[in-house]
Amino acid sequence: MARMNMIQAINSAMDIAMERDPKVLVFGEDVGYFGGVFRATAGLQKKYGKQRCFDTPIAEGGIVGAAVGMGVYGLRPVVEIQFSDYIYPAFDQLVSEAARLRYRSAGGFTAPITVRTPCGGGIFGGQTHSQSPEAIFTHVCGLTTIMPSNPYDAKGLLLSAIEDDDPVIFFEPKRIYNGPFDGHHDRPLTPWTKHALGEVPEDYYTIELGKAKIVRPGDQVTVIAYGTMVHVCLAAAEESGIDAEVIDLRSLLPLDLDTLVASVKKTGRCVIVHEATKTCGYGAELVSLIQEHCFYHLESPIERVTGWDTPYPHAYEWDYFPSPYRVSQAIKKVMED
């Protein structure tokens, strides 16, 4: 076991994948010599040579287009989109091509690519370095969408993603690269080295895609979150004084619906939390499924706590970011109703 922050865990996953399989290669803007603006690919070019880890032109669509072609050849490219706010130029290649290639060729061609991309706010990045665009990918059949909340999961999930034979969008909440940020921006951050989930095996392991994790068992209300919000929800659960069960989805699609349904059937109440804007966010799908499957168990309307339906405003970041207080209020609300 080693102590790793999320960047180190992600780096370790790519390192091991490259070590084990010469078909794995890693590229993207600034990922080669420099090792990525967040340092996620540090050392990989030095270790595996510049053919296996390299810089690309600033052309997200070209990066994904080339990756699809490499996937068709039989390689397993792992590409980085520097910020998920900049993934839109690649949207067509992801949605029309990577996601549909297996289907339209009836399995004749496939695109086993992994797209890593930092997401989320809380770093004063303003509206173009803070977005959480997961819901536009979960609407697209053929894509798998993952968002880990800690180093241990990040490594195991990323290795599974790389080994997956279909395209995977791997969102990395950049606010928790260094530690489990719980939304209390005025308090010092606990680094991952001081957190149990910062204990990460140096060796190979995988975590199955599509399994949620109950990170705090509880009886009174189910709180569903992913990424940074998992830590916010844990704090909120404590602060609310209510015995909340907090579930970390880890994988948005495939979704571990069984775990959610079992929990809500037990608690009868549910709060869903994400940082992305509310309208048509991933939370909407969760609400829909839960009301469908747990209708007769629900004691109160499901609450969504999300980013507001505006871009992420630089100076008002902490009024935008769903705070533990806001989540705890929602927990109390569903209890009262």
Next chain:
Amino acid sequence: MARMNMIQAINSAMDIAMERDPKVLVFGEDVGYFGGVFRATAGLQKKYGKQRCFDTPIAEGGIVGAAVGMGVYGLRPVVEIQFSDYIYPAFDQLVSEAARLRYRSAGGFTAPITVRTPCGGGIFGGQTHSQSPEAIFTHVCGLTTIMPSNPYDAKGLLLSAIEDDDPVIFFEPKRIYNGPFDGHHDRPLTPWTKHALGEVPEDYYTIELGKAKIVRPGDQVTVIAYGTMVHVCLAAAEESGIDAEVIDLRSLLPLDLDTLVASVKKTGRCVIVHEATKTCGYGAELVSLIQEHCFYHLESPIERVTGWDTPYPHAYEWDYFPSPYRVSQAIKKVMED
């Protein structure tokens, strides 16, 4: 009053907008001399000259990017994306630029553009001429998203869209260009000329964006739909023998939540229908809002009837397209529960 099909009504809207305001211009792939592959812009170049209605390079992102710049100058461009399946290359310019320009410039610059684009299946177009990607736009704050279901609404809504000072995505369900297709693909199509909503004033009129319409009043269950599915739902309502209230949203965002809530509070039951894939479709947002606002009035889980979570398969089109039978089964199901 004239008899118009939906293409003619849309053409008439653009004609009038150009007539009234020299700042309105129309462009897109094949829209100039030829008048568009669906003929929506027929005659406009001839009438207004080639500076005001012209062909563009095949570059959806360039079309929207140029339109944004024109909007900044002070014009009101109306652009056509030939099929909404081909809107993805323009996604970045729509989401990162058009939708956010007013916000990021605090009102200093705006993008009053209208993007018309045919959507939906039922024409044996296969997976790249049948998509309904509305939900990836309704997730984006700053965009208005419209989908009419008949010629009368199409004209009035398009004129409002063109006059709107913010970007509008205007989806045109191509299956109902010629007549109100109700999903019975084995029966002859009634043309719009034989339908009340094919009676369209030749003059200027607008329909406010954000107002739904109850197209069939009823007491037992609320059926919410838009575009082609409105007609399918009407047929399904008849066939089910249940007194369903059918609501045509017309405008997805802004959403006329009041009308929906009032109806569901009355009926206590709800079915939501769209052609787009289910997961994270617009229906999910509707379910979420309705369960939030009508929780204590709901007698059974809200049902979603949608396209399956697969691409649109050419030969199995009628197994994919949500049929009146499928909708009527859902209506019965929410009654039974």
Next chain:
Amino acid sequence: MSRAPLQLHIPAPTCRPGDAVDFSGITVPAAGILKRPAEDTPPEQMRDYAYGLIRVLDESGHAVGDWNPKLSADTLRTGLRHMVLTREFDERMVKLQRQGKTSFYIKCTGEEAIGVAQAMALDDRDMLFPSYRQQGLLVARGCPLVRLMNQIFSNTRDNLKGRQLPIMYSEPDYGFFSISGNLGTQYPQAVGWAMASAYSGDTRIAAGWVGDGTTAEADFHYALTFATVYQAPVVLNVVNNQWAISSFQGIAGGERATFAARAVGYGLPALRVDGNDFLAVYAATKWAAERARSNLGATVIELYTYRAAPHSTSDDPAGYRPADEAKNWPLGDPVERLKQHLIALGEWSEERHSALIAEMQEQVMAQLKEAMSYGVLGDPAPNDPGSMFEDVLKEVPGRLLMQREQMLALRRKEV
């Protein structure tokens, strides 16, 4: 200083329906005048090729000049055969579409030399990333027509399980990539495939095709950028058939530069070729393939031709161009020109040609008979609707298993 007001320029073609055909803007250089540079010539010494036109067959049907690939008469006859087969196949399929046996078709009439000569010039193991108008590639690679017909009919033997629009073939065994409905997406994919081949120390190269209109898409730019940066072993073809549905090539930028010239800006070599000259197409493709295979990187080839057919069965060109444009196309017809060449060589005759046409028609009919025995669109109704849930992902996920159940149950009840 008072200024004249600015004016917006909108390109327009020289003639429209009702006008006399006007190709006066096109100057056709004589065959044989361009030298053939060595395959390792630096791109900066080759810029002029982006503006010239490589032609081998002269007006009298003789092969002249440096670019003459000196093919055997047998090879030429094979090429002719593939071209005629492609044309007859197209003719028949359009008829069937008109009869309602399928929903859609796209012909490549007038452009047959491209698919056929390029397939013949490439190695069979090279990977092809085509657009929808290079059926000649499949014909020349020997893909049985019945496979294509099955796909066109979405019938029970359709290798794409009835999912794709007709002619959106995908033929892994013939090194033919799945055709995308989205224009241009295959271009950076071809470059990525070529990069993967180079990365793997393979010897196979890739080739991609787009139309003149499609050069405006982002993917064109991505492809050329990645190809030049990583010296990818790929041949990037632009089929300039003068039209993109109803838009003439000036709307894609063709008023101001050739499409081959785009390559110059990226430091890539470009060859501009008479696309209706089988020998020129063959020779240019060989040159580019040889260059790529020698680790010298990508070449852009502009194939200068004319879309004699409507855009697709959904299109009627009478709405936007004079009806007799195709007939007057200054570079003639590719089949006719290769035929004349073989005749000039004493290796062919009108009689043999008529016999060839008849033979190819028969071949089409024979394969058609087989294909129709597996059904046509909707007749019999396709019988495996559950298959629509396969191949979204490698394993059918739980969510789709449930949807399949639901769909099949509805079907049972509805019947």
Next chain:
Amino acid sequence: MSRAPLQLHIPAPTCRPGDAVDFSGITVPAAGILKRPAEDTPPEQMRDYAYGLIRVLDESGHAVGDWNPKLSADTLRTGLRHMVLTREFDERMVKLQRQGKTSFYIKCTGEEAIGVAQAMALDDRDMLFPSYRQQGLLVARGCPLVRLMNQIFSNTRDNLKGRQLPIMYSEPDYGFFSISGNLGTQYPQAVGWAMASAYSGDTRIAAGWVGDGTTAEADFHYALTFATVYQAPVVLNVVNNQWAISSFQGIAGGERATFAARAVGYGLPALRVDGNDFLAVYAATKWAAERARSNLGATVIELYTYRAAPHSTSDDPAGYRPADEAKNWPLGDPVERLKQHLIALGEWSEERHSALIAEMQEQVMAQLKEAMSYGVLGDPAPNDPGSMFEDVLKEVPGRLLMQREQMLALRRKEV
């Protein structure tokens, strides 16, 4: 035939941290050798300009050759003043970022001639679509620094209501378009604006800027395509400062062609300019503006320069390039060169220059004092959170009114 395996080429710069600086690949042509073509020269007669380098200031600080714009000493001093002000502003802002007064900053050190000379060469009413590294445009147009500082601090007077990342200015009154975080998006918008101006019979033109790295984006291609097709009155600038964060310009395709050369492929004229030569930048911009204003369409200008600063305050170039690259940049420093020129003209002196620097520093400090009186990031805490719901749409929709209520209520309770 057995073949050598293919190999993937990955471009690499000549030197990395620890290596000696190596600019041996760069040949600097003498100043004054390029002729200045008439503004209406057809692009096809100008292709060589894409490979040359327009330079006016020679090694001894004299202005030489055809491109010398023959500016008055006053104008030159104005230019120098703007450049020095820009530089001092940058220096100060980085210090404030380091002190935590704001979250982010981007300098344009070494590139000051570009923004300043180009703004001076354009008309004040022309519309500018910049990237984030042309603050010199605003300085030269007389936008008060305090406005920029307010934005940088997201303070109570920030015209962007605290919404945008520092330096993402938007200044409609100065004809300066809202800077986008998304690279390149402003380029086709500039073309669209120019098309609108032409459509409207206006006389104003547009200008857009992207970096060398950004040329790989789709928007670059869209812009050049639309500009050539519609002959849009726009000046399209590529600031080739050799780096895109940590990637050298070879990763954007600069190993094989100049960025100016891209224009050639579209049939657009290109000028390649010494970006550190105030006079050359001014002259080239004037040429392109004159051309655009005369309805002759777009020009691409490659401004050849060096990013002497880190990419941003989030970057440390020590990780990817030798520390002393900037000092050794063969085209020198733009401020120093203009200063030397004025001295050579007898219109300037070291003393006056020192005084200018001091004066500009004072000006920065004075404006800073004012700006800080309106607050810095988070101090005082920004006081109108409800404003974040404005400007999503023209009218705040019901949905957002509710969210605003909710947010304000939470805030009241939380405090």
